[in-house]
Amino acid sequence: MEKFDQLTGPAAPLDMANIDTDQIIPKQFLKTIDREGLGKGLFYDFRFDMEGKEKPDFVLNLPAYKGARMIVAGDNFGCGSSREHAPWALMDFGIRCVISTSFADIFYNNCFSNGLLPVVLKADEVHELMGEAKGGNHVFAVDLQAQTVVSPSGKTFGFDIDPGRKEKMLKGLDAIGETLEHASAIDRFEDKRRMTRTWATA
Amino acid sequence: MLRQKGVKPRAPLRAFGTPDHYIPTTSRDLMDMQDAEARQMAIALQNDTAAAGIPFFGLNDPRQGIIHVVAPEQGMSRPGMLIVCGDSHTSTHGALGALAFGIGASEVAHVLATQTLWQRKPRSMRVTLTGKLGPGVVAKDIILALIAKISAAGASGYAVEYAGPAIDALTVEGRMTLCNMTIEAGGRAGMIAPDEATFAYIEGRPYAPKGADWDKAVAAWRRLKTDTDAVFDREIALDVSTLSPMVTWGNSPEAAAPITGRVPLLEEAANAEKRGVMERAFAYMGLTPGMPLTDIAIDRVFIGSCTNARIEDLQSAAAVVRGRKVAEGVEAWVVPGSGLVKAEAEKLGLDQVFKEAGFQWREAGCSMCLATNGDKLLPGQRAASTTNRNFVGRQGPGSRTHLMSPAMAAAAAVTGHLTDVRDLMGER
Numbered sequence: 001m002e003k004f005d006q007l008t009g010p011a012a013p014l015d016m017a018n019i020d021t022d023q024i025i026p027k028q029f030l031k032t033i034d035r036e037g038l039g040k041g042l043f044y045d046f047r048f049d050m051e052g053k054e055k056p057d058f059v060l061n062l063p064a065y066k067g068a069r070m071i072v073a074g075d076n077f078g079c080g081s082s083r084e085h086a087p088w089a090l091m092d093f094g095i096r097c098v099i100s101t102s103f104a105d106i107f108y109n110n111c112f113s114n115g116l117l118p119v120v121l122k123a124d125e126v127h128e129l130m131g132e133a134k135g136g137n138h139v140f141a142v143d144l145q146a147q148t149v150v151s152p153s154g155k156t157f158g159f160d161i162d163p164g165r166k167e168k169m170l171k172g173l174d175a176i177g178e179t180l181e182h183a184s185a186i187d188r189f190e191d192k193r194r195m196t197r198t199w200a201t202a
Numbered sequence: 203m204l205r206q207k208g209v210k211p212r213a214p215l216r217a218f219g220t221p222d223h224y225i226p227t228t229s230r231d232l233m234d235m236q237d238a239e240a241r242q243m244a245i246a247l248q249n250d251t252a253a254a255g256i257p258f259f260g261l262n263d264p265r266q267g268i269i270h271v272v273a274p275e276q277g278m279s280r281p282g283m284l285i286v287c288g289d290s291h292t293s294t295h296g297a298l299g300a301l302a303f304g305i306g307a308s309e310v311a312h313v314l315a316t317q318t319l320w321q322r323k324p325r326s327m328r329v330t331l332t333g334k335l336g337p338g339v340v341a342k343d344i345i346l347a348l349i350a351k352i353s354a355a356g357a358s359g360y361a362v363e364y365a366g367p368a369i370d371a372l373t374v375e376g377r378m379t380l381c382n383m384t385i386e387a388g389g390r391a392g393m394i395a396p397d398e399a400t401f402a403y404i405e406g407r408p409y410a411p412k413g414a415d416w417d418k419a420v421a422a423w424r425r426l427k428t429d430t431d432a433v434f435d436r437e438i439a440l441d442v443s444t445l446s447p448m449v450t451w452g453n454s455p456e457a458a459a460p461i462t463g464r465v466p467l468l469e470e471a472a473n474a475e476k477r478g479v480m481e482r483a484f485a486y487m488g489l490t491p492g493m494p495l496t497d498i499a500i501d502r503v504f505i506g507s508c509t510n511a512r513i514e515d516l517q518s519a520a521a522v523v524r525g526r527k528v529a530e531g532v533e534a535w536v537v538p539g540s541g542l543v544k545a546e547a548e549k550l551g552l553d554q555v556f557k558e559a560g561f562q563w564r565e566a567g568c569s570m571c572l573a574t575n576g577d578k579l580l581p582g583q584r585a586a587s588t589t590n591r592n593f594v595g596r597q598g599p600g601s602r603t604h605l606m607s608p609a610m611a612a613a614a615a616v617t618g619h620l621t622d623v624r625d626l627m628g629e630r
Binding site for chain 1: 303307309320418419456
């Protein structure tokens with residue numbers, strides 16, 4: 001997984017609630033388990049019309065937001081399908097951080113498998129950042145170590161994050177390798193379970 | 203992912219695979235798949251499970267179907283289990299007293315490699331359902347009404363237990379519909395404590411424990427009940443006797459209303475953001491604010507998906523369709539949830555009921571629920587669908603989806619517009 005420590009870059013405002021993973025990456029782009037190139041399908045139906053032409057008014061198509069590295073979004077971002085292509089597509093497009101009031105659980109977990117930082121802030125804070133992202137200067141700075149987002153106007157917002165997840169993300173650790181260091185504990189658990197649940201021995 | 207890391211599955215016999223998302227519903231031959239990339243995905247699943255020793259029901263296996271239909275049907279999903287799958291509707295299996303939830307592809311690789319997953323304990327929510335369902339009102343209506351009440355993010359961060367007299371009275375298949383759509387309220391998992399109905403459902407299924415093991419298992423499963431003094435982080439109560447058949451009008455499952463109602467007015471939006479969502483939904487769905495829901499004419503009907511393609515679902519739809527015809531200009535499909543559901547329906551003659559009415563009777567799979575296999579609506583087409591998501595583009599680019607129960611979808615098929623199925627009951 002790609003590590004994440006600090007990020008400074010333009011943030012695009014996506015002022016909509018319940019942006020689902022079908023919107024983030026539509027089904028026609030799912031027929032692969034390669035992560036490369038998925039960025040072209042990111043928010044496809046927002047970015048392109050039926051003929052495949054760019055919709056000029058969608059935020060990520062505006063010249064000011066080309067090269068966006070972050071998104072400020074409405075509630076319940078990433079709801080719907082468990083497709084990990086959603087964080088893959090965001091990452092491939094260049095997005096490394098999404099700020100919202102809430103994320104759907106599976107999407108939230110998928111972010112941490114991939115080095116995409118989901119930042120949860122309170123509704124009034126997200127509202128304020130949304131406003132700044134819509135403004136002329138929309139370069140934000142995120143610091144995972146310090147757990148802060150600094151807005152273009154210089155205001156600092158602190159966020160909470162699980163310490164274990166923070167550590168893994170800062171170091172870009174491989175989760176499987178990490179877990180297999182606990183193999184003997186897993187063995188002990190499974191041995192015990194074999195004794196107590198004799199009807200389920202597969 | 204495992205191959206890249208040089209890691210083997212730790213317990214292949216505790217895993218299971220069957221193709222459902224990408225496969226055709228017109229043929230049982232992988233070589234008939236027109237889309238080379240999708241065919242490659244299906245072939246890779248077959249080859250990789252074989253190489254790893256993971257049990258697999260291939261496309262030509264009569265037991266193949268939608269994973270969330272197949273695993274309970276086979277007795278693979280049982281009380282007390284922890285079940286994960288790379289699909290959000292894994293919450294379905296909670297109906298059998300399991301803790302079941304969807305995960306991403308990296309997490310699937312992690313589970314295969316280690317049989318473990320790092321988790322934070324979710325908050326707990328209990329939904330207590332009281333009262334008796336009226337005629338024509340089913341599990342799908344309960345869950346749509348609940349999501350409308352608590353919102354599409356109302357259960358985010360929670361594991362949800364469904365309890366109460368209305369749950370005791372619900373069939374195991376109905377319970378699956380309820381748990382299935384818990385994810386549409388944002389819930390981590392939906393669960394129901396195992397009871398006699400659960401045990402009766404599981405007993406005798408191919409993967410269920412047998413003989414003395416069965417007795418030991420049931421004795422242990424009986425203990426899997428919530429303590430009477432347990433405290434939940436959030437409690438919701440719903441009297442199901444107040445419910446009518448539900449349909450959705452917007453692009454989130456929370457945009458649901460009783461069929462006796464109408465499309466809302468913009469002024470009824472709770473705030474400016476919701477008003478924006480509503481405005482976009484009206485434009486996308488081609489609806490006029492305030493119009494009666496029963497005035498919405500449909501082009502297509504889809505009866506299928508992990509939410510509503512089990513035998514009871516097909517029976518309730520067939521009861522409405524029997525002796526009637528699909529309305530002119532409407533294309534209606536039934537896609538059974540598994541090969542075994544299809545076979546059972548055929549034994550009961552349901553296929554004839556549907557075919558005589560003008561329905562297409564297809565092979566098992568996820569099909570037009572998410573339209574990854576090429577089964578889809580044309581842009582602008584409107585469907586009455588027994589599925590779980592009405593998102594923008596979900597059933598194909600430009601598709602317009604109204605979610606409802608199988609009987610309600612059947613009613614829409616024969617009238618050509620959204621219809622209160624109760625108006626067709628008893629009148630023939």
